Each structure stands twice: as structure tokens, then as C-alpha cells.
Amino acid sequence: MSIQNFLELVEIRTKLASILPFFVGVLFSVAYFHQFELGNTLIFFVAMLIFDMTTTAINNLMDYKKAKSKNYKKETNLIGRENISPKLVSIIIITMLAISGLLGIWLVFRSGLALLYMGLLCFIIGIFYTFGPLPLSRLPLGEVFSGVTMGLGIPFIAIYLNVPNSLMDxxxxxxxxxxxxxPIATIANIMLANNLSDYDQDIKNDRKTLPIVIGKGPGLNIYRILVLLGYLAVLLAVLLNLVDWKILVTLLTIPMAIKNTHIFLKKQDKKTTFPTAIKNLVIENVSLIISLIIISIVK
Structure with a gap:
């Protein structure tokens, strides 16, 4: 397997969905608690990234094995298109899973048992998101589990590793x-946009995704809501006097997010309009990260 094929197998371009929430958590630790632990942060970053790549590789392998459309299996899915051995893919998956697991155990010894329970929950959800007779990604639960696990789980663990007593406040x-x-809403929206774009193909492959279960129209309405939900939550946090008002810098990107949303709502296509969901992920989370940096350095 070439490096290019490996990077496509793990869909390296989608790893922003884990990297950005990671930085949200780390910078929240600095901005809110004024604490930062370099060792734990670096170990967690590597473990998290490898595990994210692992779950993506599992997803591609399961899609290949369970595909009912011959065209998808032979021409669309990387494994069939590049004639890659499923056994080799399985070995790569097991290796990455072992590495991320060992790094996780190291972190437990460094930070305490609470991380073990949080990590195990994320591992279980991550694996069964794509693996098993009824993977979560093939059910109308994918948006919820991907959004909460990555959008909340990753920053929460990052904060805990930097500020262990944060759980007590x-x-x-x-x-x-x-x-x-x-991050919860923007990550969920990537999954939703993906399912909306693959609507016809998912019907052929008998996938019971959220848009297929509730209909494409209601799915688009949920997409609209999720685009603005994070902004509303930031505003509410300021109104409740929970965070510094400078976090409102995040709201400056609302016009850009709305513009991207209109483009996607007009046409749901994997190649031409789906990238707008990724752009919104970047726009909203990077603006949040910038606002946390401003809070950290501007007193």
C-alpha cells in the first residue's frame, strides 16, 4: 500500500474534525483555568489522532465488505478501486488501535482512573460507530454520536488532562x-452533510441514515439549525457570565457560515457542495480558537 493510499484510507483531510476540538479544549484550559500540561497534551494528541484514523479505516473496510452496489465496491471504495488486500487493511487497523490504546493506558497512569472511564467510552463508541452488525454510522444515530464523542469528548479529555480538578467545578x-x-454541532453537520450528499447511494446500499429515516427536507432543516447552534451557545455563555465577553469574536464569522450554508442547501453533492460543511467546521472552530487565544493574552 502506498503512502497516498494509506492517507486516503484514513481520510487524512477529515482529521480537522478531531484536531480542532482538541485545540478548543487545550486553549479553554489556558483561557479559563490558566493551566497547561505539555506532556499529557502531546501524548493525548498523538493517541487521539491515531484512533481517529483507525475508526475511519474501519469505516472504509466495513463499507467495502457490506456494500451491495458492485459499482461502489469496485470503483468508488478505495480498497476495491486500488485492489488493496482487506487482510492488509485489517493489520493496519489492529496496529493503529494497539498504539492508540497503549498511549491511552500511559495517560491513565499519568493522570488517574477517571481518564480510563472516559477513554473506554470513546473507544467503544469509536469502534462500534463503524464496526459490527449494526454500526452506528448506518443508523440515524451517526450525527449524535460523532458530534458528542468528538465535539465534546475530545475537548473534555484535553481539559481534564490539563486541569484534573475541572470536574469538580x-x-x-x-x-x-x-x-x-x-464543535459538537459542526462535526454533527459534517456527518449530516455527508449523508445528505450520499442520499441516493445510501438507499442502494441499504443504509438507514438520518436523512433516509426522516426525509431529506427535515434533514436540511436540521442542518440549518446546527449551523447557528454553536454561535447561540457562545452568546448564551456570555449572557450567563460564564466566560469572558471577548469570546464573542467567534460571532464575527456568522455571515461566512450562512453563505456556505446557502450553497449547500441549494444542492447536496459530495464533490461540489459538501466541502462547504468542512469550511463551516473550520470557520466556526478556528474563530472560537482565536477568541480563546485573545482571552488568554489580553487581560
């Missing part, structure tokens, strides 16, 4: 939850 927990709605 109710006000801090509410602040974390509200701020994390930005």
Missing part, C-alpha cells in the same frame, strides 16, 4: 458544555 462544567456546542 459546576460552573466550569456548564461553561465547557456550552463552548463545546460549537
Amino acid at each position: 459546576g460552573k466550569a462544567l456548564l461553561s465547557i458544555l456550552l463552548i463545546c456546542i460549537v
Whole structure:
């Protein structure tokens, strides 16, 4: 397998969906708690990224094995298109899973048992998101699990590793939850946009995704709501006096997010309009990250 094929197998271009929430968590630790632990942060970043690549590789392998459309299996899916051995893909998956697992165990020894329970929950959801007789990604639950696991789980763990006592502060927990709605909603929307774009293909492959279960129209309405939900949560956090008002810098990107949303709502296509969902992920989360940096350095 070439490096290019490996990067396509793990869909490296989509890893922003885990990297951006990671930075949200780390910078929230600095901005809100004024704490930062370099060692734990670096170990978690590597473990998280490898595990994200693992779940994506599992997804591609399962899509190949369970595909009912011969055209998809032979021409669309990387494994069939490039004639890659499924056994080799399985070995790569097991290797990456073992590495991320060992790094996770190391972190447990460094930070405490609470991380073990959080990590195990994320591992279970991540694996069964694409693996098993009824993977979560093939059910109308994919948006919920991907959004919450990556959009809340990743920053929450990043914060805990930097500030272990953050779990004991109710006000801090509410602040974390509200701020994390930005990555939760944008990550869920990537999954939703993907399912909306693959609507016809998913019907052929008998996938019961959210748009197929509730209909394409209601799916587009949910997409609209999720685009603005994170912005509303940031505003609410300020109104409740939970975070510094400078986080409102995030709201400056609303016009750009709305513009991208209109483009996608007109046509749902994997190649031409789906990238607008990724652009919104970047726009909303990067503006949130910038606002957290401003809070950290401007007193």
C-alpha cells in the first residue's frame, strides 16, 4: 500500500474534525483555568489522532465488505478501486488501535482512573460507530454520536488532562458544555452533510441514515439549525457570565457560515457542495480558537 493510499484510507483531510476540538479544549484550559500540561497534551494528541484514523479505516473496510452496489465496491471504495488486500487493511487497523490504546493506558497512569472511564467510552463508541452488525454510522444515530464523542469528548479529555480538578467545578462544567456546542454541532453537520450528499447511494446500499429515516427536507432543516447552534451557545455563555465577553469574536464569522450554508442547501453533492460543511467546521472552530487565544493574552 502506498503512502497516498494509506492517507486516503484514513481520510487524512477529515482529521480537522478531531484536531480542532482538541485545540478548543487545550486553549479553554489556558483561557479559563490558566493551566497547561505539555506532556499529557502531546501524548493525548498523538493517541487521539491515531484512533481517529483507525475508526475511519474501519469505516472504509466495513463499507467495502457490506456494500451491495458492485459499482461502489469496485470503483468508488478505495480498497476495491486500488485492489488493496482487506487482510492488509485489517493489520493496519489492529496496529493503529494497539498504539492508540497503549498511549491511552500511559495517560491513565499519568493522570488517574477517571481518564480510563472516559477513554473506554470513546473507544467503544469509536469502534462500534463503524464496526459490527449494526454500526452506528448506518443508523440515524451517526450525527449524535460523532458530534458528542468528538465535539465534546475530545475537548473534555484535553481539559481534564490539563486541569484534573475541572470536574469538580459546576460552573466550569456548564461553561465547557456550552463552548463545546460549537464543535459538537459542526462535526454533527459534517456527518449530516455527508449523508445528505450520499442520499441516493445510501438507499442502494441499504443504509438507514438520518436523512433516509426522516426525509431529506427535515434533514436540511436540521442542518440549518446546527449551523447557528454553536454561535447561540457562545452568546448564551456570555449572557450567563460564564466566560469572558471577548469570546464573542467567534460571532464575527456568522455571515461566512450562512453563505456556505446557502450553497449547500441549494444542492447536496459530495464533490461540489459538501466541502462547504468542512469550511463551516473550520470557520466556526478556528474563530472560537482565536477568541480563546485573545482571552488568554489580553487581560
